Amino acid sequence: MIRWKSIVALAVFIAIVAGAAVFGIPVIERDINLGLDLQGGVYVLLQAVETDRSEVTDESISGTIEVLRNRVDQLGVTEPVIQQEGNDRIRVEIADADQDPEAVLELIGQTAQLEFLDSEGEVAFTGANLQDAGVTFNEYNQPVVFLELDDEGSRKFEELTRTHLQTGESIPIQLDGEVISSPVPQDVITDGQAVISGVGTVDEAAILASLLRSGALPLELEQLEVRSVGPELGSRALEASLYAGMIGLFLVMLFMVVFYRVPGLIASFSLVVYLLLVMFTMVGIGVVLSLPGIAGLILTIGMAVDANVIIFERIKEEIRNGKTLKSGLESGFRRAKTTILDSNITTLIVAFVLFSMGAGPTRGFAVTLSIGVIISMMTALFITRIILGVVVNSNLIKNPKFFGVRQVR
Template sequence: MSQGWKWRLGLVSGVAFLGLIFLFPSMLPPGSVPPAFMPQARLSKGLDLQGGLHLELAVQTDKAVENSLSRLGEDVDKALKEERAKVRDVETTPKNVKVVVRGEESASTLRSILEEQFKNVTIENEYDDGDKRVFVLTFTKDWEEEIRQYAIDQGIETIRNRVDQFGVAEPVIVPRGNGEILIQLPGLGTLSADDVSTWFEKTMNDEGVAGSVEAAGTEVTVTFPDESSAETVVDEATRRFTGLVKEQQSLQEDGSMKVTFALATSKRAKALIGQTAQLEFRLVDDSVSVSDALANGPPRGSEILYGKKKIDRATGKEIGQPVPYVISKRVMLTGEVVTNALMSVDTNRAEYYVLMEFDSRGKNIFAELTADSVGKRLAIILDGVVQSAPVIREAIPGGRASISGTFTRNEARDLAIALRSGSLPAPVEVMHEIEVGATLGEDSVEAGRLSIIVGFIIVVIFMAFYYKLSGLIADMALLLNVVIVLGALAALGATLTLPGIAGIVLTVGMAVDANVLIFERVREELRLGRSPYSAIEAGYAKAFSTIMDANITTLIAAAVLYSLGTGPIRGFAVTLGIGILSSMFTAIVGTRGVFEYILSKPGVRRLSI
């Protein structure tokens, strides 16, 4: 009799063991770390299972093109003046840049400049207006498309940098085409200060660490006896809780360590993700009064911008009207030179502000700007709103500046994060948002777990009742199939979602399908008078082609779902595909190995099927 059962059972046992090894980290409690020699990847829960925030954003790529045209107008104007050309006007519109020069010599100079320095710019139109020559400039189609794509790519990178500040594990931030970005932040906004403070108290008590824990609103402050005792507990807390951000850590005079944590809420996340954070430093135009500018229009080269709306912190309502300013259109410095930004507090006035540090280039520009503009006002503008406009008293060579205003603690903190992670190249608009609460996520997990258990039990009972001992063998294969599927998903670092659970439930039903086909073939062979071993061989051989045809068509459907679907649909396709391959493996290789092993024993003359 063939000894093929040895390699078959050995192979199935090895694969099942690997499945358990990869699944082990996912079975550990949150915050626990598996041994170093074991895989570290975990099977994480998706947004619909643990709650969190789902956003669909549209990048306003037209604004990115408009901003690039604005910079083009400034650069062309500067280049013409360097060549001493007679420039009458440079006007930027959302679609093009109009350059007005006087004389053919200046027109020829402009053409040369465009040919040598601006190869991605084309002359859309050119005409005479009296003694002036008007050029209408636009970007080439290819370059405009590059600007739009850069706005999307850079937007994704900037948003990812901001989300990383919240400590969200495995966020989903992907493009969806047509300038849209899909963002899923599992676990965000599901954390409560009470849960965190309770955990700190219990952990510190269990480890014999003296200290105190205070929870207030969305902040938790923990005081440790020393720095060494704080390090371990803090690291474990940030690993354990999604959305728990270590905001500040300071050594006290008595040697104790005070650590302040902030809870990332969905509201804060949406505000931070959607904030363009385009920072500009521009001089205030004091050549005209604000009232004259409002009545007759601002001077050429200036515009009217407004200050931040004042909010009554007690009522949350606006107080008065925003203050208007006449601001020069020339941008002296931008947020590109900011290397670091930190929230700080003015203890004398009890106000929060953001302290910025510039790189070497920004430091030199800022020092030169302040030295040349003593006595003038410098407006600090964020997303088109004047945050402050202090008078420059003296040159500031230190490479630092601050943004002050009526900031709350969270506003100042989030502004610092936005400035550190960089500005968005174009504004974004929230097209669709879903906030899944922690309770709904837990209900989904429980419903998914119950559906798998009930489906598994029903299949096990049916197979054992209808196919007797052979049915129990199929049930064993079904259990191995679930272990292998979950182990494979864990090895891939997959995120388990409700559609993924649906795929597992479907796999539970499909896993016995192959065994049913085989068992019915074996029954037919036994009725024809074949021996048990011959019936097994014939049954598996004759059912093989049917099993392959059925599963290959399902695999093709799963491949189509994966290639055309997004997010949860892809998760369902991956789970279904892995489940099909696993069920074929356990049915064709595993159960046959068990039957051959049983029939290899002396005295076995019949099958319980």
């Protein structure tokens, strides 16, 4: 006897998934973060310059990269590419859909070498002694940048203000060789507090404070190339990738239905659920989707199908050995579970290594691969199993041929 409650429950679940697809796809298109190769952004190539104060080594390059990364993080962008090229170059790529490209170029391009000069025009101390920087307002309600120095900087600044207080001279404060403020000390400053005035608007003061707060660069840098990257090529690549993915998905679904009949049809539906879950997860945790990420996503589609193939072959084998559809379903999933877990765990280990040792697009590929592998296991071992169980328990299908089994022993 057909159990209509099971059929109604299945219909409700299908309707929920369809509704999630209809209303969720526009949300995914709106909120998904695209990488530089898909949406465009800013590309900066910097050359480390060896001076009397700094030697270009792997250690100094690494330190400079960390300072640049701290600055980029203040922009709120996700998955920037900041890495060494050759022995003395640093490449910075920022997917910049919402940021002002000019503001990004200004923040990345400046080296922010802060220097306090003595009466002879020599450097008394630098931004290396800076602990904090921020924006405040003076008595004229004008934005200024306040500085807090460490113990060494406080001692040097105390000596500097004492000397200049006696002579009545100003203390030039320069950024990247350009004097940005020349305050005249009115008293000996012993608490390591300093103020830079004449910094322009509040936004300009905030940018300066961010540069100073991120720390002085270990190396002096010059810009070899600074350009905005257009999204035209990325858009074409995205369209081609999505088109290829749709064709591949259709062929996979066709294969599953032809070889596994009803289970194949259910697996095809589970693939749709899988894709929705993956995309919603990526939007929810803010993953940046790049071309390597799309490749990882398409790869996990094949892995999700692979899990279903293992399960269905086990089910067919159990049914051929004389078990009923229900018992064959249970034992088939139980036998396939270990194999699926082993194969997917090894893939997750590889993804972890790629994420740990890679950078930029490689890490994006690893993240997408990991998300896809985890969700593919969930859909294969739970969603596909539940739907198949509902279909079998409904007594709507009783003939083993609908499970791709032609002969039962």
